[in-house]
Amino acid sequence: VEADFVAWLQDQFRPTSLAPLGLMDDAAWIRDPRNASLIITTDMLCEGVHFEVDKTSWERIGRKSLAVNLSDLAAMAAEPQAAFLSLTWPHHYAEHDARRLVQGLLDLAREYNVILAGGDTNRWSGGVVINVTIFGHCSDRGPLTRTGAQVGDMILVTGPLGGSLLGHQFDFTPRVALASYLQREYELHAGMDISDGLSVDLDRLTRASRVGGCLQLDFIPITEAAQEMSRQTGHSALHHALSDGEDFELLLTAPPTEVDRMLGDDQVCQHVFPIGTIISGDGLWFATASGTRERLAIQGYLH
Amino acid sequence: VEADFVAWLQDQFRPTSLAPLGLMDDAAWIRDPRNASLIITTDMLCEGVHFEVDKTSWERIGRKSLAVNLSDLAAMAAEPQAAFLSLTWPHHYAEHDARRLVQGLLDLAREYNVILAGGDTNRWSGGVVINVTIFGHCSDRGPLTRTGAQVGDMILVTGPLGGSLLGHQFDFTPRVALASYLQREYELHAGMDISDGLSVDLDRLTRASRVGGCLQLDFIPITEAAQEMSRQTGHSALHHALSDGEDFELLLTAPPTEVDRMLGDDQVCQHVFPIGTIISGDGLWFATASGTRERLAIQGYLH
Numbered sequence A, B: 001v002e003a004d005f006v007a008w009l010q011d012q013f014r015p016t017s018l019a020p021l022g023l024m025d026d027a028a029w030i031r032d033p034r035n036a037s038l039i040i041t042t043d044m045l046c047e048g049v050h051f052e053v054d055k056t057s058w059e060r061i062g063r064k065s066l067a068v069n070l071s072d073l074a075a076m077a078a079e080p081q082a083a084f085l086s087l088t089w090p091h092h093y094a095e096h097d098a099r100r101l102v103q104g105l106l107d108l109a110r111e112y113n114v115i116l117a118g119g120d121t122n123r124w125s126g127g128v129v130i131n132v133t134i135f136g137h138c139s140d141r142g143p144l145t146r147t148g149a150q151v152g153d154m155i156l157v158t159g160p161l162g163g164s165l166l167g168h169q170f171d172f173t174p175r176v177a178l179a180s181y182l183q184r185e186y187e188l189h190a191g192m193d194i195s196d197g198l199s200v201d202l203d204r205l206t207r208a209s210r211v212g213g214c215l216q217l218d219f220i221p222i223t224e225a226a227q228e229m230s231r232q233t234g235h236s237a238l239h240h241a242l243s244d245g246e247d248f249e250l251l252l253t254a255p256p257t258e259v260d261r262m263l264g265d266d267q268v269c270q271h272v273f274p275i276g277t278i279i280s281g282d283g284l285w286f287a288t289a290s291g292t293r294e295r296l297a298i299q300g301y302l303h
Helices: A003-012 A058-075 A095-111 A176-185 A198-209 A224-233 A237-243 A256-263 B003-012 B058-075 B095-111 B176-185 B198-209 B224-233 B237-243 B256-263
Strands: A021-024 A027-030 A038-046 A079-090 A115-124 A129-137 A154-157 A190-193 A212-215 A250-254 A273-279 A283-287 A293-295 B021-024 B027-030 B038-046 B079-090 B115-124 B129-137 B154-157 B190-193 B212-215 B250-254 B273-279 B283-287 B293-295
Touching: A038 A058, A038 B079, A038 B115, A038 B129, A058 A079, A058 A095, A058 A129, A058 A176, A058 A190, A079 A095, A079 A176, A079 B038, A079 B129, A095 A115, A115 B038, A129 B038, A129 B079, A129 B129, A154 A256, A176 A250, A190 A198, A198 A212, A198 A237, A198 A250, A198 A283, A224 A237, A250 A256, A273 A283, B038 B058, B058 B079, B058 B095, B058 B129, B058 B176, B058 B190, B079 B095, B079 B176, B095 B115, B154 B256, B176 B250, B190 B198, B198 B212, B198 B237, B198 B250, B198 B283, B224 B237, B250 B256, B273 B283
Parallel strands: A079 A115, A212 A283, B079 B115, B212 B283
Antiparallel strands: A021 A027, A027 A038, A038 A129, A079 A129, A154 A250, A154 A273, A190 A250, A212 A273, A283 A293, B021 B027, B027 B038, B038 B129, B079 B129, B154 B250, B154 B273, B190 B250, B212 B273, B283 B293
């Protein structure tokens, strides 16, 4: 959908009767005495846009429909509790395959101790549409947001990036436990998950926080899949790490002293990759070998 | 989707980590200390199934996508708080029309003091798909459910039925305030909204409560639209009142003394139509002129 419409729609996501409302893109934190810690997130996946049924098993498609929502909760350091599934299933596909899809969702739900609490089903002559809404709870600190990055913070990612198209987009691990642990044990300033590519999402985070970011490109962890993509496309593996979408790793900022502590913490050190720093001003930059900064081209998957 | 799949899916709607879970079809009540009164409901509407874009304005389609969820909350005597919208919009439709759809939703949200808290948008080459998830709160009594009907209860509906296809399916009033008022001021035993037709939905309610129901067919309030449908189809207007879907009136059961009080209450008497009684045994029946009971044919819209 065009950026204009999305911007307009986001302008509608305003409290009319309740305040304050913490808004985080496709998730919301409704602060209300009756549900002080409630976080809700929703994502719709469509055949031909988010998955191709001839390239991916039904179980993996179902898994992904929950996993993207779990990743949204992880990005807020929230713990998932229950999910709702709306499924519109084509007349031309077997009911048996719908069960396989739901089974893939249920298997992941069990791993994350999430219940499937309800749903809605329809049948039509169009493609498969899956909407999952999930709710969970943030800690007493409130949710991690993309607005809290501070000048001097280090920028972290929780795993290697790039080439998700080759399979990771279905098999990724939503970083729920890691995010909860980090928020409990460390001072995190900002967070989001990388769904549209590192450069696009870091640009969003720094804009939301009214700061800039400077990357140490050599420090960006790169997947084997990004290397493989590089061989296929002729772009560098770094390019794929910066611009491929659907990594579903977390992008975090925290003070350097906290990052030092994380790197000495056996529980998490293998998931802590410092890749740059938050700077004053705006925009994304990268550090050159000669010690100067250059503007980073922002490329990625824009819905 | 076939009944088999739906039954299987509903079997999955079980608590795996939390108990007890009150389950009401496409809505759930998650009893947890952190959100004691939380009720969540979700509904997906698809082009060509739930609406035809050449027959209905975008505003009315958007209105309906929220209204069906409000009706689900009303069926539980819950008060809505916030909604999430997932919208997948065809490449071949103008963005302008997506705004009109959302505006229709927002206008109804304002009337019901509901905020649009977040959402997700996609674009594809298929038809329009709208998923709305809404959450709200039940009273300290807990939600009204379809399991509580007791032998001797009167069966009520909150308005005339039938012929919704002629327009009411888009323009209906979700009975949120009425349901809250009735649950606060009266002893209600069971409730649901009529989405698939009176006979189908009353059959569900009585099955869920392990009782039977006997209707006084003469007492069933019938819309002008059902009369109009009758002229078009040759079926009786009563047939349409019994079997047309999407009335979105409430179907309630309450003790006769309570119903008497309601009928003397100026606030609600115009919305209280006693149409029968809950009986022991099972199945749906109707009272004949000679004072006997006959089995009622159950006809309606089965998804």
